[in-house]
Amino acid sequence: MKKINYKNIAKNVINLEIKALQKLKRSLNQNFNRAVDAIVNCQSKVIFCGVGKSGIIANKISATLSSIGTPSFSVSANDCSHGDMGSITRKDVLILISYSGNSVELRNIINYANRNKILLIGITSKINSELYKNSDIGLITPEVEEAGLDMIPTSSTIIQLSIGDALAISTLKKKRINNLDFKRYHPSGSLGEKLKTVEDLMLTKDNIPFIDEDVLMTKALKIMTEKKLGTLIARNKKKNTTGIITDGQIRKLNSKNVVMNLLKVKDVMTKNPLKVDKNTLATKALSIMNEKRITSLCVHNQNKKSKTIGIVHVHNILNKKIY
Numbered sequence: 001m002k003k004i005n006y007k008n009i010a011k012n013v014i015n016l017e018i019k020a021l022q023k024l025k026r027s028l029n030q031n032f033n034r035a036v037d038a039i040v041n042c043q044s045k046v047i048f049c050g051v052g053k054s055g056i057i058a059n060k061i062s063a064t065l066s067s068i069g070t071p072s073f074s075v076s077a078n079d080c081s082h083g084d085m086g087s088i089t090r091k092d093v094l095i096l097i098s099y100s101g102n103s104v105e106l107r108n109i110i111n112y113a114n115r116n117k118i119l120l121i122g123i124t125s126k127i128n129s130e131l132y133k134n135s136d137i138g139l140i141t142p143e144v145e146e147a148g149l150d151m152i153p154t155s156s157t158i159i160q161l162s163i164g165d166a167l168a169i170s171t172l173k174k175k176r177i178n179n180l181d182f183k184r185y186h187p188s189g190s191l192g193e194k195l196k197t198v199e200d201l202m203l204t205k206d207n208i209p210f211i212d213e214d215v216l217m218t219k220a221l222k223i224m225t226e227k228k229l230g231t232l233i234a235r236n237k238k239k240n241t242t243g244i245i246t247d248g249q250i251r252k253l254n255s256k257n258v259v260m261n262l263l264k265v266k267d268v269m270t271k272n273p274l275k276v277d278k279n280t281l282a283t284k285a286l287s288i289m290n291e292k293r294i295t296s297l298c299v300h301n302q303n304k305k306s307k308t309i310g311i312v313h314v315h316n317i318l319n320k321k322i323y
Helices: 006-027 030-040 053-067 104-115 155-175 179-184 189-194 217-227 247-255 282-292 314-318
Strands: 046-050 072-076 093-097 119-124 137-140 210-212 231-235 241-246 275-277 296-300 310-313
Touching: 006 155, 030 119, 030 137, 030 155, 046 053, 053 072, 053 093, 053 155, 093 104, 104 119, 119 155, 217 231, 217 247, 231 310, 241 247, 241 296, 275 282, 282 296, 282 314, 310 314
Parallel strands: 046 072, 046 093, 093 119, 119 137, 210 231, 275 296
Antiparallel strands: 231 241, 296 310
16 A cells, blocks of 8 residues: 655645635735724624634634723524524624635524614635625635545635734724724733733832932942842832942942941932833833843833832743743
């Protein structure tokens, strides 16, 4: 028996799907822009529905939209014909996905949307299909060669998934969703950890090792020992941050036999310490500390850079396994 080269089969599948995506890229037209605007301007929910493999793709696209703050869910075509149609309202945007556009299971949903003037976006490869003809906005996906018997949904589902991702990311850009917005929808898991900001990890209030810049270094050393951070944040009479002292600086001075009994904090401190906004990602803060070879950063709120509201230490970040 001739040995089958599975690696070549895999390459062929991937090549077919790449060709399908290239055809999809060339097929996009003004209706895609209209579809994005409809999603962005939706006053209620964006509802997806498909049959078979297209239904699975509908679930995924819906989940992606929800993850960027656009209320969305998917419905079963069969269940819609048995009562679930009531979950679709006039303020919703309904997106139906079907490669042929003539799936019998979608007919009742199409009629329901048309009767109740629900905005319908159809994603299909057939311009003469029932779905396309009855859609307010039609998105035509190219006819493609399937991998495996030229029947098994592979290339066709890849382009459905891709156009769904394109709709979601276009919506994200239009709504100007940023990291902080995204973080609100992903508080847990690996994404939640990656999206933590310095505000989530910093020491605040009495835990910040503040010291008056006019205090003698002998007292400053005692406070540094008590705080156990190896860092002091110097402030002036107006409570503005003016400098920072680290145990590394102290060691260098001791090695030079500098007598600190008569020195004040402001004589020793590094002026204008590095600061970051409270909304800075922890990964970014860690990168700054690694680049500058320091262990702590002062944290401020927006443009009030002289007022330190927290301090983030490299250990605060690493202990959360954020690298």
